[in-house]
Amino acid sequence: MYTGSMSTPERLIESTRELLWERGYVGTSPKAIQQHAGAGQGSMYHHFAGKPDLALAAIRRTAEEMRATAEAALGGSGSAYARVEAYLLRERDVLRGCPVGRLTMDPDVIASDELRAPVTETLDWLRDRLAGILEEGVAQGEFTDALVPREIASTVVATVQGGYVLARSSGAPAAFDAAVRGLLALLGACAAPSGTTRH
């Protein structure tokens, strides 16, 4: 599957990332990884201690990538609403689900402190990042101060994660979009009463 110029460890990590995304940890075997990476067994066990070790490298990279992608949308210069909107409406491979969030449904990942850590850190970071932005929005009078930024941030992250569930259940990205539109409508209605800010 990978025949390019990547090194063997690199191909193994990238293959693991894809298989973890598609089939989860329990559903991904070392053999499948090796075949996807075009590497032999000896090769894999030379570079990595085993399945958990390789998975950890893959999960860490996926988590890092997700933070970077989110930051690209959240770090803009518009209003708080605009930045949250940019995050919610950014392009997504909706039917594949969230490569980080889906790991929370993997019993072996949740059971391992090491494997779970990157997942926890990433979702915590995302919620905190959103909370900070929403707090700015409240401070600048963009939203009513009846809003608790940290709670709304949790709602935003949850809606995205749950949107993936709805999309995969129905087999169509539209279900994700509907949930996001609903959330944006609710957020829009929370503009401070005296708000002069235009979304």
Added chain:
Amino acid sequence: MYTGSMSTPERLIESTRELLWERGYVGTSPKAIQQHAGAGQGSMYHHFAGKPDLALAAIRRTAEEMRATAEAALGGSGSAYARVEAYLLRERDVLRGCPVGRLTMDPDVIASDELRAPVTETLDWLRDRLAGILEEGVAQGEFTDALVPREIASTVVATVQGGYVLARSSGAPAAFDAAVRGLLALLGACAAPSGTTRH
């Protein structure tokens, strides 16, 4: 594990339900089911055609149960907001996740039209049920008619499903509660401007 008065098929189905909830379809083996049910292999294959057949029976029952539980909260007699609130705040085994929603992350379930059908039907039913309630709320002036009931309903279901993800990621139910409180705050702020309805 089950030594009570249940029949063998019954014990097999209940065991499958629990294991499916905990480990998903891919992570649940016939052997594990048999041991949990206290039944031999021959016994299992006598009553069910195989793993998919048994899983289908288990998933159907779980889906049915989830609809009944949701209806118990949604079918109340209060305002639309109160009924949605009752649904959101109902007791949940948060850290175990949603026994129906989690199946959407199972590649083998999604790949099978038969196994996926109960999942799709249940989440669709839930969204439609919520949409109907929200529509009543809008019609009675409880919510501003800027709300699109079907979209808000999607947001509600997504927040719950995503709330499970956040809770399992952090290892604590509090993350679920935060997302729900955020959503209720947003919904509360959407009371129609002329609204006399008290939540």
Added chain:
DNA sequence: GTCTATAAGACGATAGAC
């Protein structure tokens, strides 16, 4: 670094005795 060989056990199912 990569390969093949080997291993002990799990997986999903079938066969046939009781």
Added chain:
DNA sequence: GTCTATCGTCTTATAGAC
């Protein structure tokens, strides 16, 4: 209806040659 035996394959490695 339930049991044990067996099957071919996959899983997650380890060993050792090249």
